Amino acid sequence: MPTTRADAEALDAADPLAHHRAAFYLPDGLVYLDGNSLGPVPIAAVSRLGQVIAHEWGEQLIRGWNDAGWIAMPRRIGDKIARLIGAQPGEVIVTDSTSVNLFKVLSASIKLHPHRRVILSERDNFPTDLYIAQGRTHLLDDGHALRLVDADELPAAIDGDTAVVMLTQVNYRTGRLYDMDSLTQAAHAHGALMLWDLAHSAGALPVNLTAAQADFAVGCGYKYLNGGPGAPAYLYVATRHQPHFSQPLSGWLGHASPFAFETEYRPAESIDRALSGTPPILSMSALEVGIESLLAADLQALRAKSLALTELFIHLVDERCADLGLRLLTPRDPAQRGSQVSLAHPEGYAVMQALIARDVIGDFRAPDILRFGLAPLYNRYVDVWDAVEALRDILATRAWDRPQWQRRAAVT
Numbered sequence: 001m002p003t004t005r006a007d008a009e010a011l012d013a014a015d016p017l018a019h020h021r022a023a024f025y026l027p028d029g030l031v032y033l034d035g036n037s038l039g040p041v042p043i044a045a046v047s048r049l050g051q052v053i054a055h056e057w058g059e060q061l062i063r064g065w066n067d068a069g070w071i072a073m074p075r076r077i078g079d080k081i082a083r084l085i086g087a088q089p090g091e092v093i094v095t096d097s098t099s100v101n102l103f104k105v106l107s108a109s110i111k112l113h114p115h116r117r118v119i120l121s122e123r124d125n126f127p128t129d130l131y132i133a134q135g136r137t138h139l140l141d142d143g144h145a146l147r148l149v150d151a152d153e154l155p156a157a158i159d160g161d162t163a164v165v166m167l168t169q170v171n172y173r174t175g176r177l178y179d180m181d182s183l184t185q186a187a188h189a190h191g192a193l194m195l196w197d198l199a200h201s202a203g204a205l206p207v208n209l210t211a212a213q214a215d216f217a218v219g220c221g222y223k224y225l226n227g228g229p230g231a232p233a234y235l236y237v238a239t240r241h242q243p244h245f246s247q248p249l250s251g252w253l254g255h256a257s258p259f260a261f262e263t264e265y266r267p268a269e270s271i272d273r274a275l276s277g278t279p280p281i282l283s284m285s286a287l288e289v290g291i292e293s294l295l296a297a298d299l300q301a302l303r304a305k306s307l308a309l310t311e312l313f314i315h316l317v318d319e320r321c322a323d324l325g326l327r328l329l330t331p332r333d334p335a336q337r338g339s340q341v342s343l344a345h346p347e348g349y350a351v352m353q354a355l356i357a358r359d360v361i362g363d364f365r366a367p368d369i370l371r372f373g374l375a376p377l378y379n380r381y382v383d384v385w386d387a388v389e390a391l392r393d394i395l396a397t398r399a400w401d402r403p404q405w406q407r408r409a410a411v412t
């Protein structure tokens with residue numbers, strides 16, 4: 001195992017994916033390990049957005065919907081995302097936020113299983129997923145409930161009353177990767193539907209929704225897909241469910257014939273029925289560039305590098321930060337690891353602020369978690385080395401122990 005900075009440099013020199021880093025704007029001297037919260041700017045997005053604004057919006061104006069293909073963007077970009085997540089053309093659409101899409105899919109799942117009352121999820125799932133499920137159960141007060149269990153209890157908790165199992169494939173806190181195939185099978189064995197949230201997996205590791213026979217999925221555009229702050233999200237509906245997929249945000253663009261301006265809602269025959277309103281074309285254009293930069297790389301190679309980066313991070317923490325109060329939360333077993341390393345420390349918030357002040361950017365998740373996302377498309381082995389070295393120094397010298405590192409900002 002490499003232990004010096006020169007070793008890390010040698011790994012970068014031999015990295016077959018190293019050239020992809022040049023496709024991104026990354027400020028000099030910055031170690032950016034937060035691509036799992038917000039990916040960096042793909043350099044091509046700057047000219048693409050300039051072009052869309054000047055030539056499409058500027059010159060074509062309303063004609064852009066047809067002539068520049070704007071109206072087709074949710075499907076076109078959806079088909080590109082499909083290649084990242086093992087879906088078929090026509091199964092993925094780009095629209096709204098992950099939260100809103102969860103609402104649509106949970107509602108559709110309940111419609112498909114009207115006599116089953118439970119939405120089942122992991123207690124430690126990302127809060128918006130849980131909040132949206134709570135919002136859905138409160139909406140109609142019709143006997144539905146969100147049931148939460150620990151991840152390891154999930155398979156055993158699925159029963160004949162489970163309408164849908166909702167799980168994030170990589171846990172946002174720990175970085176633990178769940179087995180998509182076996183959990184989907186466990187849901188199906190009880191006749192339940194399986195909804196995967198791919199926010200922390202798509203773009204960082206190969207996902208195969210088709211092989212797993214997943215029913216539904218949602219995911220995020222601004223993390224590993226590098227679509228920009230607040231980028232549109234996406235939603236996957238397996239082809240077999242599309243004719244029966246009925247979602248309550250039945251806006252005009254989900255209509256079978258939006259420009260017939262009919263009085264009655266009739267859902268589109270395709271995944272388009274998951275749409276509600278008008279797509280944000282500037283944001284979509286940026287997202288498309290981000291996805292194209294991922295599609296330029298081999299997903300298996302990305303996964304191999306992601307694991308090598310997290311492995312190196314864990315090894316260096318073991319070796320250089322022993323007895324400094326850190327506790328590894330991320331599984332050591334690579335088969336159970338997503339693309340991040342999470343470390344608990346009682347002063348985690350202050351430690352992360354001190355790291356950020358040294359231009360090492362990760363993030364903090366309450367109550368005590370230091371989170372480092374490793375994006376194999378642009379992160380380097382030296383980034384890992386530099387981050388662990390800064391962390392070691394901050395802990396060894398107690399540099400975190402200053403009042404200014406205790407003040408909490410609105411976004412952590």
Ligand SMILES: *Cc1c(COP(=O)(O)O)cnc(C)c1O
Pocket residue numbers: 097098099100126128129168172197199200220233
């Ligand atoms: C980031 C993330 C979201 C984000 O939802 P938004 O609606 O885009 O704010 C949802 N779920 C998970 C698991 C996430 O990690």
